[in-house]
Structure formats: C-alpha cells, structure tokens
Amino acid sequence: MENGDARRLSPAEQHERRRQVIRAYKRGRTRAQIAAEVGLSHTAVTKEIARYEREGATGLAPRRRGRRSGEDRALTAEQEDAVRRIFCDKRPEQLKMEFALWSRAAVMQLIERECGVKLHVRSVGKYLARWGFTPQEPIKKAYEQRPEAVQAWLDAQYPEIEKRAKAEGAEIHWGDETALVNTDVQGRSDAPAGKTPVAYAVGGTRQKLSMIGTVTSQGKTRWMIIDDAFTSDKLIEFLEALIKDAGRKVFLILDNLRVHHSKPVKAWALERKDRIELFYLPSCSPELNPEERLNADLKQAIGSMVPARTKAKLKTAATEHMTRLEQAPDRVMSCFPDPHVKYAA
Numbered sequence: 001m002e003n004g005d006a007r008r009l010s011p012a013e014q015h016e017r018r019r020q021v022i023r024a025y026k027r028g029r030t031r032a033q034i035a036a037e038v039g040l041s042h043t044a045v046t047k048e049i050a051r052y053e054r055e056g057a058t059g060l061a062p063r064r065r066g067r068r069s070g071e072d073r074a075l076t077a078e079q080e081d082a083v084r085r086i087f088c089d090k091r092p093e094q095l096k097m098e099f100a101l102w103s104r105a106a107v108m109q110l111i112e113r114e115c116g117v118k119l120h121v122r123s124v125g126k127y128l129a130r131w132g133f134t135p136q137e138p139i140k141k142a143y144e145q146r147p148e149a150v151q152a153w154l155d156a157q158y159p160e161i162e163k164r165a166k167a168e169g170a171e172i173h174w175g176d177e178t179a180l181v182n183t184d185v186q187g188r189s190d191a192p193a194g195k196t197p198v199a200y201a202v203g204g205t206r207q208k209l210s211m212i213g214t215v216t217s218q219g220k221t222r223w224m225i226i227d228d229a230f231t232s233d234k235l236i237e238f239l240e241a242l243i244k245d246a247g248r249k250v251f252l253i254l255d256n257l258r259v260h261h262s263k264p265v266k267a268w269a270l271e272r273k274d275r276i277e278l279f280y281l282p283s284c285s286p287e288l289n290p291e292e293r294l295n296a297d298l299k300q301a302i303g304s305m306v307p308a309r310t311k312a313k314l315k316t317a318a319t320e321h322m323t324r325l326e327q328a329p330d331r332v333m334s335c336f337p338d339p340h341v342k343y344a345a
Helices: 011-026 031-038 042-060 077-089 104-115 121-130 147-168 232-246 263-271 291-303 311-326 329-333
Strands: 171-181 208-215 221-226 250-254 276-280
Touching: 011 031, 011 042, 031 042, 077 104, 104 121, 147 171, 147 250, 171 232, 171 291, 208 232, 208 291, 208 311, 221 232, 221 311, 232 250, 232 263, 232 276, 263 276, 291 311, 311 329
Parallel strands: 171 250, 250 276
Antiparallel strands: 171 208, 208 221
C-alpha cells in the first residue's frame, strides 16, 4: 500500500489504520512489513505499537485533534490574572504608557513589560476575547471630577432628593442645555469599498441655536428653543413655563453651568420654593445626567438631515424632532437604562 499522510484521514479512518497495525503486529509481521501493508511510515507504526503496549486497546480509540484548551499558552494563569487586574484597575497613562486607551497594542506592550513575553497583536486580541473584553466607546470624564463627590451624590444626596420628592408629591426633572449648529454632520454613510463618501458643508453663515430641556423617568420631556444667548432671563422664562405645565412641585436637577447658579435664578426659585427647588449635580459629571442622552438624540437627528442653510430652518428641524420626542414617552425613558444614569430611573 502506498504511504500517505494519516493526518488527513478522518478519526474513524485513523482508528481503523491503528487496528490494522495491531492485527499485523500480532501476526508477527515486522514493522517495515506493516508500514508497507498499511500505508503508514515506519515511525508511525512504531508509535502505534508502543501506544498499544502502554495503554492496550483503549489507546487505539479516536482522540481529539489539535492542542487542548489551555495547553501551551504563552502566559501562565497567574500572569493572565495579573494583566487582567492591571487592565481593569489602571489607565495606560497611569502606568506612564503612551496610550490614551487600552488598545491591543497597549495590552501587548503591557504584557511584554509585566511578563517579559512578546506576543503578536492578533494573539493579544485572542487573549482579550477569552477574558470577555470587547472594544467599547469610552465615556468621557473630566480630570477635575471628584470621585468622592460623585459617590456622595449616588449614596446620599440623590436618595434624599428622591425621598423628599415622594413625600412632597414632587416631580423630578433632569435639565440641561445644548447648542445646535447647522454645520454639524454626524453618523456614517454606506459607500462602495474604497470610495469614501463626501459630506458637503453648508455655504454661507454658520447658524447656531440653543435648547434648554428636561426629562423625567416617566417619559416626559419639556424644552424650549433659544435664538439668542442662553441667559438667566431665558432660563427663568423656561422655568416659569415648566412649573406652570407640571401642575405640581418640581425638583429640578441641573449641572453647574454658571447661569444655573446666577443670583437672579436663585432669587426667582427662592420666591417660589413651594413650587420648584433646584439641585445641582457634582462638578464635571455630565455622565450622571439623563438629559444628556436627549441632547445626543437631537444632535444625531439634526446631524443626519440635509444641513439647514438658515437659522429658521434649523429651528424648524429642531422643533419638529423635539415635538416627536415629546409624544414618544418610551423613547424619552430610553435615556435612563444607561448604566451611568440607571440610578435615576
């Protein structure tokens, strides 16, 4: 029989070849004769006979091919645990690495530095997938944010606000303002491979509007488009409409924009403390405000439309989108499941 590569045979065929080898061996055939009859190399025949003598008939049974899970890995289990802990607890810059985020290249450098093992970037990707890590868009946080203030807000301050609101029958609103510009283009466009799509900029004057809005965990949104600068007078105008529309006391949570803390706004709220109270998030913590998601929804919608060439058209587009949101409480409530604002749901 012509010698062939037994690795290309199926497990069943390999099993039968092994049985043929052992039957011939028991008949007293030499290894060279067996190799010629069965179609295996002399080395392969010798290995099969040795396995039979060592393990008996069970040694002939088909076995799983390839490397066993966890065998011959470049990193030991202890090294993997150490790298995972560093990955989860530290940012690259804290380790004096020239990376802003944990990419495969950054992890590759970390492994080489901590374990003395140089891996290919593709192998690093396999380790990350095995550890359950996936590429994700990071949430932005300011360097000036104080973690202890954020924790105090989550553990004590907001639960107290929530408790008071329930006791007083008040409605909690989360407020913020955002800027809309007619030159913003967001999102992606499908195009033939190798042909980058083009987004044409609006000619003429750049148009800008502002919007102040609030959301509640019950799916309500209240908003006002502002043509001019966002001032204390504009905020007070919005707050007057808000408490009139709410029909009950409002607890309004804002960020720390200067106009939110202005003397006219605080004086106005103090005179109406039976109808509205203002509270403030920890400094530099926009991720804690669900209304930020509403702003992102609006900007995404405006950025995906044909650019508005005039302020009037920009205002119309924003008004139409916000009107639709106002009539879609489920979509407004989708601002709250995000892990960073789930506490407010």
